[in-house]
Amino acid sequence: MTAYRYARRAEVLGESVYDHTPGAIVLNSGLAYPPLLPDVVREAMEAVRDRPGESLQYGPLMGLDNLRDEIAAFAGADGVTCGRENVLVTHGAKSALDLACRVFVEPGDRIIVTRPTYMTALQIMRCHGATFLDVGQDEEGFDTEELEARLMLLRRNGERMPKLLFDVPDFHNPTGITTSAARRQRLVELAERHGFVILEDDPYRRLRFEGEPVPPVKSFDSGGVVIALGTVSKILAPGLRVGWAIGPGEVVDRMAMQKADGGSSPFAQRIVAELMRGNEMARHIDELSAEMRRHRDAMVEAFGDFLPEAEVRVPRGGYFLWAALPEGTDAEAVARIALRHGAEVSSGRLCYPNDVPGHHIRLAYSFVDVEAIREGVRRLGDAYREYSSSA
Numbered sequence: 001m002t003a004y005r006y007a008r009r010a011e012v013l014g015e016s017v018y019d020h021t022p023g024a025i026v027l028n029s030g031l032a033y034p035p036l037l038p039d040v041v042r043e044a045m046e047a048v049r050d051r052p053g054e055s056l057q058y059g060p061l062m063g064l065d066n067l068r069d070e071i072a073a074f075a076g077a078d079g080v081t082c083g084r085e086n087v088l089v090t091h092g093a094k095s096a097l098d099l100a101c102r103v104f105v106e107p108g109d110r111i112i113v114t115r116p117t118y119m120t121a122l123q124i125m126r127c128h129g130a131t132f133l134d135v136g137q138d139e140e141g142f143d144t145e146e147l148e149a150r151l152m153l154l155r156r157n158g159e160r161m162p163k164l165l166f167d168v169p170d171f172h173n174p175t176g177i178t179t180s181a182a183r184r185q186r187l188v189e190l191a192e193r194h195g196f197v198i199l200e201d202d203p204y205r206r207l208r209f210e211g212e213p214v215p216p217v218k219s220f221d222s223g224g225v226v227i228a229l230g231t232v233s234k235i236l237a238p239g240l241r242v243g244w245a246i247g248p249g250e251v252v253d254r255m256a257m258q259k260a261d262g263g264s265s266p267f268a269q270r271i272v273a274e275l276m277r278g279n280e281m282a283r284h285i286d287e288l289s290a291e292m293r294r295h296r297d298a299m300v301e302a303f304g305d306f307l308p309e310a311e312v313r314v315p316r317g318g319y320f321l322w323a324a325l326p327e328g329t330d331a332e333a334v335a336r337i338a339l340r341h342g343a344e345v346s347s348g349r350l351c352y353p354n355d356v357p358g359h360h361i362r363l364a365y366s367f368v369d370v371e372a373i374r375e376g377v378r379r380l381g382d383a384y385r386e387y388s389s390s391a
C-alpha cells in the first residue's frame, strides 16, 4: 500500500454533510426542497439551441455580462451601489470565499469570525492557513463591542491585526440571528479604522418569514471595505453552482485571475440570467419563503413536543435552526445516537473555530417535508433521552 505524503490540509477526511445515510431523515444539510426546485427546461433548451457558442464554450473569467448586470440590479434593489465592473460570477458563494482567501490570506493571517460560524467557511479559510479571532453574537448580531475591545488589545500588544472578517449577517448559519443595521454600520467603521476587509456572505437574505429587511453591510460601504458574496443556491437551486462576489473592480479582477478552473459554466450562467430577468425568480422566492416558513414552524413545534429540554432560537428566515441541549450534554454523542434512530443532525462543534465539543445541535429544515421534520425531531428526542439515561 502506498504511503501517500498528503498535504496537511488533506490529512483529515472529516465529516461531509453531503453524504447521507440511506433511510435516515436528513436534517443536517441545507439542501434545496426537492418539490420546489425551479423548472429550468425552457431556459436550458434555449441556451443550447439558440446560443451553443456561448453555453458550450469557455466563458469570460468574470462571467457573462448579462448575468453580471442582473446581479448588479439584484444587489441594487437592496441598496448596494454597484455596476457590472464590480461583479464577479463564481461557482457559488463558497468558491467566491475561496477566491477572496486566495487574494488576501497568507498562512498565519487572522480572520475575524463569529463564534459559532458557518462550518464550511471555516474549512475553506483553514485551507489557506488562516487563524481565527472569534467574537460572540447576541440577539442584535455580531458583538461589535467585543470586537472593538479585542482589536484594541491586539493593537496595544503590537500583534498581527486581522486582515478579513467573515460573517453571515442575515439569518446566520448556524444561529439564525440577523445583525441589526446599527451593528452593520459599526462593522464598516471598524473595518475602515483597523484596515480589514469584510466578507459579507448572504445566501438567505431574501428568505425572510417575518419582520423588516435590514440593509446589507455592503450598503453602508463607501470606501470599498466590503465584499458581498451571493449565490442562487438557496433561492433557486444549488446544482446550478452560480454565485458571485461584489466588490471594488480592483479586488474582483484579482479574484478572477485566481480562478484555476476556466471559470463558471456559461450554460448554467445563461439559465440563471434568464431566471433573474423578469419576475420568475421573485415569484419563486415568495413561494419558497412561504414553504420554508411552514418547515420552520413544524420544527419549532416538534421541539416543543418531543425535545422540550432544548432551548431553540426561532429563526425569522433562512434554512437553519440552532438548538442548545442542556449544558454539559455531549451533542456529538447525541448526534451519533440520533443517526442510529434514523435522524441525521450535526453537532455544533464544527461551527466553532476552535473545534471544541459542545451542547449545540445544528438542524436544517429545508430539505424534507413537514411530516419528516416532525418525525426527525421525534427521533432526536428519543436519542437525547437514550443519551441522558446512560450518561
Ligand SMILES: Cc1ncc(COP(=O)(O)O)c(C=O)c1O
Binding pocket: 030, 091, 092, 093, 094, 095, 118, 168, 173, 201, 202, 203, 230, 231, 232, 233, 238, 242, 243
Ligand atoms: C452561510 C452560507 N454560505 C454559503 C452557502 C452555500 O454556498 P454555495 O453558493 O457555494 O452553494 C451556504 C450553504 O449552506 C451557507 O449556509
